[in-house]
Amino acid sequence: MSTSRRRIATLAVSSIAALSLGLTGCAVGEIGGDTDAGEGQTEITYLIGDSGGTALPFAEALTKKFNEMNPDIKAGVETQPAGTEGDNLIKTKLATGEMPDVFGYNSGSLFQAINPDQNLVPLTDEAWAKDLPEEFKVVVSTSKGLYGAPTGTTQAGGVVYNKKVYADLGLKVPTSWAEFKANNDKIKADGKVTPIEQTYGDTWTAQLFVLGDFANVAKKDPKWADEYTANKRKYVDQPALQSFDNQQDAFESGYFNKNFASAKYDDGIEAVATGTAAHYPMLSSAIAAINQNFKDNVNDIGFFALPAPDAADTQMTIWLPNAVYIPKTTEGAKLDAAKKFVAFINSPEGCAIQNEINTVTGPYVSTCELPADVPDMVKDVQKYLDDGQSSPALEFVSPIKGPNLSQITVEVGSGIKSGKEGAALYDEDVKKQAQQLGLDGW
Template sequence: MSMRLGARKGSVVLAAAALVAGMAACSSGGGSGGDQVEITFLTQNGEPGATAAQELVDAFMAANEDVVVNLETQPPGAEGDNLMKTKLATGEMADVFHYNSGSLLQALNPDQNLVDLSDQEWADSLVEDMRTVVSTDNGMYGAPWGTTQAGAVMYNKPIYEELGLEVPTDWAGFMANNQAILDAGTAAPIIQTYGDTWTSQLFVLADFANVTAQDPDWAAEYTAHNRFYADQPALQAFENQQEAFEAGYFNEDFASALYDDGIRMLATGEGAHYPILTGAGAAVAQNYPDNLQDIGVFALPAQDAADTRLTVWLPNAMYIPNTTEGEELEAAQRFIAFALSEEGCRIQNEVLVPSGPFTTDLCELPEDAAPTLTDVQTYFDAGLTSPALEFLSPIKGPSLEQITVEVGSGIRPAADGAALYDVDVEKQAQQLGLEGW
């Protein structure tokens, strides 16, 4: 399973509601002399994304009687990616569409196919990480829809309080905490759930912000085939996973435990630390609501505290193709601005449910946000974040989760695992036709 925050997609057409709203607007003489503009919004069919999209459409049309918005959805994954490219190439793209940010966006050739939105009033509200992943050197093309999540260490706060531990800022401090927890004998220091192999990747993927802190050009040079996981600083993540295994810090059933087991262990105090995506907070809230306040978050520590950063998965965004023109373009821009209005932010908070901070200061987390969200917010406020590698490079080998299971199980040494992953990504880069590979 890829760690990409895949766009949510599907195939619903808002017809009756749009027509009823449109007829009502016409009969009331709303808009420009009773005339209406009709646009289409394309999103994905997964939940809760499709429901949130429909609520956004309904709210926008209620506030803008001169515009009818038809909602369409399509499948996720590779099928959806191919549909996006085909629609842009044939000039049949919807007036507004929801899609990935980062490297998948770059594959759509935004300079050639999209409308530059950098002159919109909301544009300056974006945090720098978000602006980076919806921009090229020539323009800024997307408005975020949804919140971030982070690759981090989720931890059980009562265990920390009981043992008098402090949140670590470097790797040595993290390992010292693990040893104290092991010595206490009441919980597994580090939860690993290799029965769901994708979860094994967090030691590597969540460390990427620490790599960037040491080598800001790493992602670009990696894409150009000039940086390698077999070399430092990227090798360190594999070495850390090996070290944690060899220290005996994992739960005894790490090889077969599933993600749901990891959530249970974290929430109930059977385990102290779980390197995972912070979207796991939603699973805690659903399955162990009484324990939600017991869970905190900290960045996977770097060797040096000065390099410790939080690795962030940015939300998808809304875009306008350059085939949208005239009145439709103006309506599409209004629709995107509405998504970042007070009402749009409410829908994102209530329907999408935040898994991290917003990437625009126009939206705020609810006052009763879980500690996991407020902990992540502190890293944003301090400027100690960086996008995950997949937002900065299109290269992610398909075998990483198998390799990290082997490294984290003592089957393969860290150096060998990193070197094998360099071979794995080479195959993918060649398939993508990247220069230098």
């Protein structure tokens, strides 16, 4: 089996104690017309977060195919808003017993926050559960059981780069920060393209120097996430300080585009896709925008991990997918139907729909396989996984993430604050959240 078709390899995870902060789900409204069950049919509803993109088309295609294959069941789709509003609605529906029969939500820390043992049906004994890698099981489980099935692919945080620029200048993918700097120095000296694109007009994009570097921190200090959660590690100290220092270094070296302060994410995608920039620190989900807007350039794009100071510590940071769950209020024939639907999502037919409608941004953690024509950039991500050179993002191994990281990294990346000053600010920024969570040591 070729690399592009393999399932996710084992992630190199040190210690997963507290779990993930993921993307929050999604807005109230029934989709797909009449969902009344016909005579002899069991009716179920699938709640999704509709934040645009392929979420709704995928859910509609999934339920349509499921209904065709299960004439005794009729599955419908319901949507709800994204962000904090959607997160609060999930908690409210679970608390009031009004949650639809199956729902999509985060894995990791936000999953733990919805009291899964109290609110969800355990799925530990379902046939598909045995095929999940441990790295995913732990972000949808408690000590009492496993509750979720994955939907969608992983994504990585690192550096999106233009392979044509690399070929023209005879560059090799760097494995250390010094090698990365040497590449950027050569690109800068050539003077034709921007070495590193930055897009602080969309402030969230400034975080990748820090968030995408976490696997390198974990490699250097495997206990870092647990100790950070216990308030015994700080960003102002090494090895985590390197993340902020690297962003300061890149700015001071003059690697950024002149309009870095106002450029937007779409500008960054265009720059790296068309080769006016060589590098763009970003999530591998960027391949979706590149595929949509610069289809002819898709295979000009590659991906590599943000390099650590020491090449031996360079790892790729991975974001795990969301999951689908069944609330305990789903009972009887509806529960049997809901379990069938959850299993269907990662069945051969469900996987085919995922590959057809969703944009593949990384490997799967289910039995689904990547399509043969997956973009080269996704193959690059897969290779790090196959080689055991990856581990999860911090938000999957600690519940702590301060609200102002994007603003702080904009300041560091703009030369307003030094790396150490930014790291110290962020150490202060996380305190309130840690205290709100009631974590020991804070």
